[in-house]
Amino acid sequence: MNAAAALIQPQVPEQVLTALQGVVDPEIPVLTIEDLGILRDVRMAGDEVVVTITPTYVGCPAMVEIRENIEKALGEAGVEAFRVETSLSPAWTTDWMSEAGRRKLLEYGIAPPSPRSVACPQCGSEDTRLISEFGSTACKSLHQCNACLEPFDHFKCH
Amino acid sequence: MNDTSKFALALGDDALTMGQRLSEWISHGPFLEEDIALANVALDFMGRARMFLSYAGELEGEGRSEDDLAFLRDTREFTNLLMFELPIGDFGQTIARQYLVDAFEAPYFEALCNSKDETIAAIAAKVVKECRYHLRRSRDWVIRLGDGTEESHQRMQDGIYEMWPYVAELFEMPEYETRLAEQGIAVDRDVLRAGWEKEVMATLAEATLSAPQDGHAIRGGREGVHTEHLGFLLSDLQFMQRAYPGLEW
Ligand SMILES: [Zn+2]
Numbered sequence: 181m182n183a184a185a186a187l188i189q190p191q192v193p194e195q196v197l198t199a200l201q202g203v204v205d206p207e208i209p210v211l212t213i214e215d216l217g218i219l220r221d222v223r224m225a226g227d228e229v230v231v232t233i234t235p236t237y238v239g240c241p242a243m244v245e246i247r248e249n250i251e252k253a254l255g256e257a258g259v260e261a262f263r264v265e266t267s268l269s270p271a272w273t274t275d276w277m278s279e280a281g282r283r284k285l286l287e288y289g290i291a292p293p294s295p296r297s298v299a300c301p302q303c304g305s306e307d308t309r310l311i312s313e314f315g316s317t318a319c320k321s322l323h324q325c326n327a328c329l330e331p332f333d334h335f336k337c338h
Numbered sequence: 339m340n341d342t343s344k345f346a347l348a349l350g351d352d353a354l355t356m357g358q359r360l361s362e363w364i365s366h367g368p369f370l371e372e373d374i375a376l377a378n379v380a381l382d383f384m385g386r387a388r389m390f391l392s393y394a395g396e397l398e399g400e401g402r403s404e405d406d407l408a409f410l411r412d413t414r415e416f417t418n419l420l421m422f423e424l425p426i427g428d429f430g431q432t433i434a435r436q437y438l439v440d441a442f443e444a445p446y447f448e449a450l451c452n453s454k455d456e457t458i459a460a461i462a463a464k465v466v467k468e469c470r471y472h473l474r475r476s477r478d479w480v481i482r483l484g485d486g487t488e489e490s491h492q493r494m495q496d497g498i499y500e501m502w503p504y505v506a507e508l509f510e511m512p513e514y515e516t517r518l519a520e521q522g523i524a525v526d527r528d529v530l531r532a533g534w535e536k537e538v539m540a541t542l543a544e545a546t547l548s549a550p551q552d553g554h555a556i557r558g559g560r561e562g563v564h565t566e567h568l569g570f571l572l573s574d575l576q577f578m579q580r581a582y583p584g585l586e587w
Binding site: 237270312316 | 371372374375378381382383384385386388389457459460461463468471475
């Protein structure tokens with residue numbers, strides 16, 4: 181699962197990394213772009229910082245905002261020369277989500293990606309059913325717990 | 339435009355017209371979850387359209403962006419397959435189209451992941467994951483509506499009949515696409531036909547629906563010869579850019 185981690189060149193200044201660690205997914209604000217595995221690569225090209233991100237879903241509307249938030253965070257951290265690039269290959273997968281990210285999702289009330297039974301984030305029961313392939317955003321499906329009856333989102337395996 | 343650029347444009351136009359049609363359902367879905375599902379599938383197609391159109395413009399090298407290609411071309415310049423531009427009709431017709439297209443696209447984009455063009459392969463690798471659950475969802479609907487009430491069965495059957503003459507075009511290739519397939523950049527569509535028929539026949543049987551006879555085929559999309567419906571679709575899609583050229587959000 182550690183193909184997940186972003187490649188960070190050692191020459192990249194600390195302030196850049198701190199700034200990037202503060203960039204979160206606008207739709208699931210407990211997850212940073214690092215937790216999600218969207219952040220792929222941070223390197224220096226001369227004096228310029230090059231940040232590479234990868235889209236989750238092809239139509240993910242949050243990508244524009246994520247890019248803008250990265251630019252804003254780097255600007256606020258006083259980084260002068262930077263650019264944000266997007267790479268499509270290899271294609272993002274939920275396997276790249278970090279352990280910390282999965283834990284944070286669960287605490288937030290969203291079941292982390294699971295290929296088999298989806299456990300209820302409220303009571304932990306595995307007796308749950310799929311209500312719809314699509315939940316509140318493109319990356320989630322909607323489920324209900326048969327034990328505590330609570331409906332909940334599941335971050336789809338992708 | 340070179341062959342690969344035309345190919346990317348055609349796939350982009352397919353995705354754009356389908357995305358636009360599906361988005362017409364927003365706030366008109368049969369119930370809330372389905373409304374959201376239709377919007378999400380529309381979003382997937384729009385995302386795909388953006389990637390293919392951007393790439394088509396990049397290869398063309400004349401500075402046309404994805405927006406220029408989407409908003410500033412006229413009907414004869416669109417090369418989407420005809421099935422994608424047809425009106426949404428009722429829910430049965432929307433699901434019929436979706437299923438027939440999804441059943442083609444899941445294996446198609448899987449094969450396209452091996453394209454020798456790196457960008458096409460990368461886009462296909464993203465798209466194929468979405469195609470798989472699109473297919474799961476539309477297949478479920480065909481079965482549920484076909485094997486449902488008398489009315490849902492009839493509407494589903496009508497939808498399948500309505501779409502059937504447009505199926506042949508899914509498996510046809512213009513000359514540039516045949517050349518690209520020979521170079522390993524595109525995929526030979528005809529090879530996928532047997533698998534498609536097997537999938538669709540099994541689903542129709544389970545849904546207690548009858549498969550139409552192959553009769554006359556309606557074609558022309560890849561050559562820019564469209565049904566009257568595309569003009570109406572584009573007038574919705576392009577209105578703002580035509581009325582206020584250069585408008586930005
Ligand atoms: Zn529960």
